[in-house]
Amino acid sequence: MxxxxxxxxxxxxxxxxxxxxxxxxxxxxxxxxxxQRGTNDRVRNKRINERTGKRVEYDDIVKxxxxxxxxxxxxxxEELAEIAPGKSQVIDVSGFVEAAEIDPVHYVRAYYLSPSxxxxxxxxxxxxxxxxxxxxxxxxxFVMHSKEYLVALRAGEEALTLHTLxxxxxxxxxxxxxxxxxxxxxxxxxxxxxxxxxVESMSIPFRPEEYTDTYEDRVRALIEAKANGEEVTPxxxxxxxxxxxxxxxxxxxxxxxxxxxxxEPRRRSGSKAGSRSKGGxEPRRRSGSKAGSGAGPEGRGAGKGRGAPxxxxxxxxxxxxxxYRRATEQGVKGRSRMSREQLLEALDGAREAA
Numbered sequence: 515m516x517x518x519x520x521x522x523x524x525x526x527x528x529x530x531x532x533x534x535x536x537x538x539x540x541x542x543x544x545x546x547x548x549x550q551r552g553t554n555d556r557v558r559n560k561r562i563n564e565r566t567g568k569r570v571e572y573d574d575i576v577k578x579x580x581x582x583x584x585x586x587x588x589x590x591x592e593e594l595a596e597i598a599p600g601k602s603q604v605i606d607v608s609g610f611v612e613a614a615e616i617d618p619v620h621y622v623r624a625y626y627l628s629p630s631x632x633x634x635x636x637x638x639x640x641x642x643x644x645x646x647x648x649x650x651x652x653x654x655x656f657v658m659h660s661k662e663y664l665v666a667l668r669a670g671e672e673a674l675t676l677h678t679l680x681x682x683x684x685x686x687x688x689x690x691x692x693x694x695x696x697x698x699x700x701x702x703x704x705x706x707x708x709x710x711x712x713v714e715s716m717s718i719p720f721r722p723e724e725y726t727d728t729y730e731d732r733v734r735a736l737i738e739a740k741a742n743g744e745e746v747t748p749x750x751x752x753x754x755x756x757x758x759x760x761x762x763x764x765x766x767x768x769x770x771x772x773x774x775x776x777x778e779p780r781r782r783s784g785s786k787a788g789s790r791s792k793g794g795x796e797p798r799r800r801s802g803s804k805a806g807s808g809a810g811p812e813g814r815g816a817g818k819g820r821g822a823p824x825x826x827x828x829x830x831x832x833x834x835x836x837x838y839r840r841a842t843e844q845g846v847k848g849r850s851r852m853s854r855e856q857l858l859e860a861l862d863g864a865r866e867a868a
Contacts, residue, residue: 520658521630522603524641524667531637532630533605538675539624544733594660602657605676607667610650616666620679627667627674638674645669708765715772728838735849829861837861 518534525531548557561570577594578586595602629638645652645668652667666677689695699706739746829837837857841849846860 519625522605522656524605524607524627524654526607526641526652529637529641531641532634533627533638533674534630535676536626536628538626542727542730544730544737591660605654605656605665605667607652607654610645610648610652613649613651613666613668616651616679617685619685621666622678622680625676625678626670627676642669642674645674705762705765708762708769712765712769712772715769724836726835726839728835731838731842829858829865 516536518536520535521533522535523530523532549555550557561572561575562568563570577589577591579589580586627638629635644650654665654667656663656665664679664681666679668675668677736746829840832840834854834857837854838849838852840861841852841857844861844864846852846857846864849857849860852860
């Protein structure tokens with residue numbers, strides 16, 4: 515059971531609801547220790563007085579704001595807490611807005627809120643249901659760990675969710691930050707209509723469980739390979755930029771591919787067409803399979819046992835992430851360094867061998 519990171523009350527109008535707040539996400543990043551090169555000796559950071567070179571204990575450290583070179587105003591934690599008395603225990607809802615009004619660039623981190631006790635379940639659920647029915651989002655402020663946050667309060671399927679937001683002066687203006695921006699595309703142009711057709715042909719429902727962090731998979735595969743003394747080769751480079759002259763052709767081919775489900779080889783910089791990683795499958799031609807064949811999405815994931823044939827969409831219709839997931843399930847060696855085409859070859863080989 516997760517532990518609350520904050521507790522207090524939500525206030526909206528004259529209604530007060532005691533709540534506890536829990537982190538809604540967790541990090542799955544592979545974490546490394548720092549070692550001195552050529553040894554297994556850990557490297558650690560220590561708090562050192564810049565002038566004396568002596569170590570400083572944590573309790574002897576205070577916050578300081580530089581007002582002039584070498585001149586600081588120091589502030590104690592108690593002084594910061596005193597300037598927001600009581601406010602650190604209140605999520606103060608100032609109003610409700612349409613969710614679409616909040617630019618996603620403002621979102622920072624998500625939390626779940628729960629009622630602090632059974633006796634507060636009814637007002638909590640009334641607020642959640644009211645937000646869900648009205649499709650509104652509450653805008654509020656609160657203080658946590660001596661920092662004030664602007665937050666969005668939204669209704670989830672099961673619980674209220676709180677999203678911390680960037681303040682307006684924290685969001686950069688792209689017109690000021692980006693070196694150059696293209697002029698707007700003329701409305702109704704042929705290329706714009708073609709691009710819209712491509713977007714429409716590639717429209718899908720969002721199912722986050724179908725996406726995996728393939729980079730993290732490759733990091734773990736790298737660690738496993740090095741631990742086993744295997745050779746590691748770099749991944750393929752990124753795809754080359756589309757030639758502006760060929761833009762219309764590329765759009766039309768993309769639409770055709772999206773509608774037919776056929777894979778379209780993409781030239782990549784820094785890689786050779788026939789390259790493969792050590793220990794990976796020998797490239798070969800596939801036979802007896804046609805692009806676009808196979809059952810619909812409802813058949814995805816069928817098939818039992820490693821290397822068993824799957825029902826559902828043909829391999830050629832799958833994205834690289836989906837191919838990589840299947841290669842992981844079937845124990846394909848060297849998969850972390852394979853291109854999409856190499857994954858196709860390896861999975862076809864495993865299916866035929868079965």
